[in-house]
Amino acid sequence: MSADVPDTPPANSVHDAPRLFDRAATRLGLTLVCLMFGIALVVQLRTESRIRQSVTDESSTDLAAIAGDLYDSNTALRQEVDQILSQKNAGDRTADAQKQADMAAEIRRLKAFNGVVPVTGPGVRLVLDGDLRPVDVEDLLNELRNAGSEAIAIGGQRVVYNTAVGGTTGRVVVDGVALARPIVVDAIGDPDVLERALARKGGMVTYLRTSYPDATITLTQRASLDLPAHAEALPIQPGS
Numbered sequence: 001m002s003a004d005v006p007d008t009p010p011a012n013s014v015h016d017a018p019r020l021f022d023r024a025a026t027r028l029g030l031t032l033v034c035l036m037f038g039i040a041l042v043v044q045l046r047t048e049s050r051i052r053q054s055v056t057d058e059s060s061t062d063l064a065a066i067a068g069d070l071y072d073s074n075t076a077l078r079q080e081v082d083q084i085l086s087q088k089n090a091g092d093r094t095a096d097a098q099k100q101a102d103m104a105a106e107i108r109r110l111k112a113f114n115g116v117v118p119v120t121g122p123g124v125r126l127v128l129d130g131d132l133r134p135v136d137v138e139d140l141l142n143e144l145r146n147a148g149s150e151a152i153a154i155g156g157q158r159v160v161y162n163t164a165v166g167g168t169t170g171r172v173v174v175d176g177v178a179l180a181r182p183i184v185v186d187a188i189g190d191p192d193v194l195e196r197a198l199a200r201k202g203g204m205v206t207y208l209r210t211s212y213p214d215a216t217i218t219l220t221q222r223a224s225l226d227l228p229a230h231a232e233a234l235p236i237q238p239g240s
Contacts, residue, residue: 033117112151115158115230121153121188123225124195128208129182130215131170136208137167140185143204147197149187151227158230170236175231182216191221 087192091149112119126140141159152159157174172183187194198205200220208217 005031008129038154054063064174090113109150113161115151115160118229119188120219120224120226122147122191122221123186123188124191124198125220126185126198126205127182127218128185128215130212130217132172132183132208132212132215133169134165134167134172136211137174137179137183139174140204140208141165142189143198144185144194147187147194148190149189149194151188153227154184155183158228160230186222186225186227188225188227195219195221 072193115149137154141152141154141163154174155177157177159174163175165172165174172179198204200206204221205217208215
């Protein structure tokens with residue numbers, strides 16, 4: 001008789017079970033870790049995408065705002081430049097108009113001074129009734145010029161830059177015409193200034209009264225005097 005030999009269990013059937021379980025657990029853990037890592041990666045990528053989009057949107061908004069500010073500033077500067085140019089042009093026109101007015105006034109003054117045209121205006125009248133010497137009459141005319149007279153006439157004749165005074169004592173001749181007595185001298189200008197210049201102490205009127213005690217001399221202010229133009233055309237006339 002042969003003895004029964006007990007069945008030998010398959011190799012690793014009992015002892016390998018824990019190992020198989022550990023391997024499965026490891027695979028599951030790895031799978032979970034990979035899944036969680038993948039989810040975290042996706043979340044991170046989406047977050048970064050949203051951040052980049054937000055930054056891009058904000059950057060676009062900022063650039064638009066900056067561009068708008070620059071446009072507004074440029075527009076304001078252009079308006080300011082246009083305003084300055086407009087003011088400059090207006091100032092130039094005003095200056096030109098003022099220059100023309102000044103030139104016209106100067107031409108009128110020169111015409112009046114040179115006797116080219118008759119003139120009317122306030123001033124003083126000096127009446128001399130006496131046997132005057134020509135030199136004193138010439139000094140009187142120079143005194144009126146120095147006092148700022150704009151126009152002078154003597155004996156009804158206009159006095160100009162080349163007026164000649166001659167004759168003898170008691171017979172004064174102006175530009176070849178003898179003056180009748182009393183001698184009337186009209187001067188247009190500021191009446192107060194002219195009167196003070198002639199009547200001041202030691203002035204021309206004082207001198208004439210001292211030199212000609214028998215002469216009658218009167219000095220008065222006049223609101224309006226009419227002086228004729230010079231009888232002859234002057235060799236030099238201001239342009240019109």
